[in-house]
Amino acid sequence: EAGVTQFPSHSVIEKGQTVTLRCDPISGHDNLYWYRRVMGKEIKFLLHFVKESKQDESGMPNNRFLAERTGGTYSTLKVQPAELEDSGVYFCASSQQGTSGFYEQYFGPGTRLTVT
Amino acid sequence: LAKTTQPISMDSYEGQEVNITCSHNNIATNDYITWYQQFPSQGPRFIIQGYKTKVTNEVASLFIPADRKSSTLSLPRVSLSDTAVYYCLEQGGKLIFGQGTELSVKP
Numbered sequence: 001e002a003g004v005t006q007f008p009s010h011s012v013i014e015k016g017q018t019v020t021l022r023c024d025p026i027s028g029h030d031n032l033y034w035y036r037r038v039m040g041k042e043i044k045f046l047l048h049f050v051k052e053s054k055q056d057e058s059g060m061p062n063n064r065f066l067a068e069r070t071g072g073t074y075s076t077l078k079v080q081p082a083e084l085e086d087s088g089v090y091f092c093a094s095s096q097q098g099t100s101g102f103y104e105q106y107f108g109p110g111t112r113l114t115v116t
Numbered sequence: 117l118a119k120t121t122q123p124i125s126m127d128s129y130e131g132q133e134v135n136i137t138c139s140h141n142n143i144a145t146n147d148y149i150t151w152y153q154q155f156p157s158q159g160p161r162f163i164i165q166g167y168k169t170k171v172t173n174e175v176a177s178l179f180i181p182a183d184r185k186s187s188t189l190s191l192p193r194v195s196l197s198d199t200a201v202y203y204c205l206e207q208g209g210k211l212i213f214g215q216g217t218e219l220s221v222k223p
Binding site: 109 | 159160161162165209211212213214
């Protein structure tokens with residue numbers, strides 16, 4: 001069974017540009033999460049999808065970040081315009097059906113974003 | 117804010133048993149204790165989860181006392197490949213990560 005995949009693995013962009021990160025969860029997983037680690041700090045929650053609906057987006061830092069999950073399959077996270085402080089590693093995770101918080105979350109390898 | 121507190125780092129030698137203790141004094145009634153492992157340049161990986169008493173799987177054991185204010189992850193006979201960061205989390209939905217414990221296993 002394929003795990004969670006993320007694309008690209010690394011992205012380098014200039015301040016003010018736009019970047020779109022993609023996450024493909026494990027097939028059949030209704031729950032999809034985005035996290036990020038910036039500046040060597042702790043991994044922080046960004047948002048949670050249940051199928052195509054945003055269940056919790058309390059961790060989204062500002063309106064420059066837009067997450068979508070059309071059709072309840074893959075998800076994209078767009079940063080527009082990117083700022084220097086957005087540099088970090090963005091992780092995606094998925095878990096199986098249900099809104100319970102007790103299911104194991106499977107993480108992807110992350111996308112390393114560098115804004116110069 | 118992270119809800120859990122654990123040592124920042126630990127050192128061990130191959131073949132030893134390692135116990136990492138985590139404090140979660142205000143854990144919610146419905147929350148579980150979950151431990152993740154993370155290697156450099158990889159995403160976190162689930163190790164074990166429990167609610168109360170003892171849970172054991174092929175990788176580790178998890179001990180949670182009756183008051184649930186702390187938990188201990190036990191790794192039997194560690195090897196060099198167990199060098200990683202270990203996170204203790206209260207899980208009731210989204211994961212809230214703390215700093216984790218950086219475990220270094222030496223030959």
